[in-house]
Amino acid sequence: METQPIRILFLASDPRVVDKIRLGRELAEIQDRLENGEKFELADRWAVRPRDVLNKILDKKPQIVHFAGHGMETGELCLEDDQGNVQPVSPEALAALFKLVTGFVKCVVINTCFSETQAKAIAEHIPFVIGMNKAIGDKAAVEFATGFYTSLGADPSIENIEKAFDFGRVSIQLSGIPAEHLTPVLIFGDPRRRFRSEVEQVQSRLQQTGSMAAAIFRKALQEKGKRMGLSIEEVEAITNESLELIKEFKRKLQGYGEAFTDAIRDEFPIEDETREALKFLQQELGLRQEDVAPIESTIENDPRWQTAEAFFDRGLNQFNLGEYQKALKYYTRSIEIRPTYSSAYLERGTTHYKLDDLQAALEDYDSAIKTDNNWEGRGLEDAYFERGSGWGEGINLASAYAKRALLYRAKGFTQEAEQDIQSFVLLNTKPEGEEIFDNEEAETDSQKVM
Incomplete structure (x- = not known):
């Protein structure tokens, strides 16, 4: 305790x-x-x-x-x-x-x-x-x-x-x-106030209100209440009321901790606007800074929130919200922690593309392909596709579909390969679709994932 x-x-x-x-x-x-x-x-x-x-x-x-x-x-x-x-x-x-x-x-x-x-x-x-x-x-x-x-x-x-x-x-x-x-x-x-104070002091020490220690303390408090001139009914009423208050306090602490965890899962460090929102929540819950400080410190110092994967996930969240600059920041931090994180390069490249920075996007797609490691969600075939589509419409986009079709075929993803071949046929100005399978560069790309 x-x-x-x-x-x-x-x-x-x-x-x-x-x-x-x-x-x-x-x-x-x-x-x-x-x-x-x-x-x-x-x-x-x-x-x-x-x-x-x-x-x-x-x-x-x-x-x-x-x-x-x-x-x-x-x-x-x-x-x-x-x-x-x-x-x-x-x-x-x-x-x-x-x-x-x-x-x-x-x-x-x-x-x-x-x-x-x-x-x-x-x-x-x-x-x-x-x-x-x-x-x-x-x-x-x-x-x-x-x-x-x-x-x-x-x-x-x-x-x-x-x-x-x-x-x-x-x-x-x-x-x-x-x-x-x-x-x-x-x-x-008033003896009732004094007894309530005694109950609160005891319960503040308990880790679990339903533990054996709590049961023994409860018996001791009953004896103390009798010595103070209180009836057994008064003792039980005050003890139960104080117990509910302690439970409510712990519930509020848990609620604040969950909100802080959600915040740090999405932002690291937590931004000023979110800090203000957390402060408002703290006030509405009736919690002091001394109450929430240990919670915040424990969560902030948890190493799992500072991994490459954690920053990558923050990047995805911000990208989905349309906050592309914030997404770039988190993807970059993820790559700093793990320079071979191919998915981070790929998603950062997509983010650059959204921001009309084509050169930076292509550089990141190249890095994703070269490192070819630590893929999450989308994979190497997507990196080739994004790189190919990044060069423009028409034959280059068709080539991107063709290369990805080969990679899907190499991995055994027959349905996905067929869909990309159909897209290629629609975009390619040449009627002979089989030519794509003679493309030397595409064949080289396919070998990398076989």
Whole structure:
């Protein structure tokens, strides 16, 4: 089972009319404690305005949101306006904001003075919220953050959050700050929300939701739900609902992966217009860039998409769409990878012919005949025919049919040979059709495929 890293968003606000505090040191301490990059992803935003909070949360989709800065004794959180002045935000407004992001935010830390009121309001929607029940000094605030993130486990479960909270308090005590270790308070949200968070954490680790491990985890979750005061009916309902959400998420990932595979099968590298279309699909599926990045990387680095055959197939697709310049690009790349790829020369020659570049077409037909290797679909007889027909109408086109008839006959394709002989007769101005079989050059060509 693979554990996903915890995403943490650090939001700092320090209005210029308020006494400065050591927010930089707080962030530095958190970064130092989260040095294990596989367990955590930390993003930060400074000089936070009210609109920045929601934008950043929606952009990063963090599991933990950490506020650092100032709080007012009346319960408001001090953010900034466009001029850098104090912009108070009420507990009700914060609660309304976090109501919109309950799908991924599991814990909020408000490391500011007088933030218990805000914490209680936010806990109506978020499983765990930490606030301060009075003013807290700069040093104590930094020490709490240091202890909290030092001991934070690999997921925001009840046990890990409680342990980290206790370590934060102990860190204040060890620093010799009198009585301030009692300032931080941990507010638990609705038990149903907390249990849902536990279920989601467990299911995010599972490779298969129907595995034996999933069945054992389900039994463990039932026991945890009982300890949290939930009925067995509530436990089953929440577990099943979360399971469906996980299945839906995986279905969306699979759908995106299929679309990306289709794109790279047809274009390599993927063109800007297609990238825009994929981005639109990603947004409509509600997937983050972090969700789709591993999928894209796995598919793009698959060596089968960079073979001569893959580029040849892209050329065929673009040719059929009438995108002849793109087809040329892919056929050329195919030939660069495999210089003896006769089919690529043949199809590139046909593409040049479509673009009225007869000389280039004839050169490619010659290359297809000389290499006589790696044929797909059309073969050597087609290369001779295309080369012959490329010289014009009338007797030259008739000669092309005649040569291909000989090649078909040599391969035992009697019906195809007869059809080409009939075409020759219709085009040839000479009545004696048997003369074609005395043609020295045609006989030489036929020997090459016998």
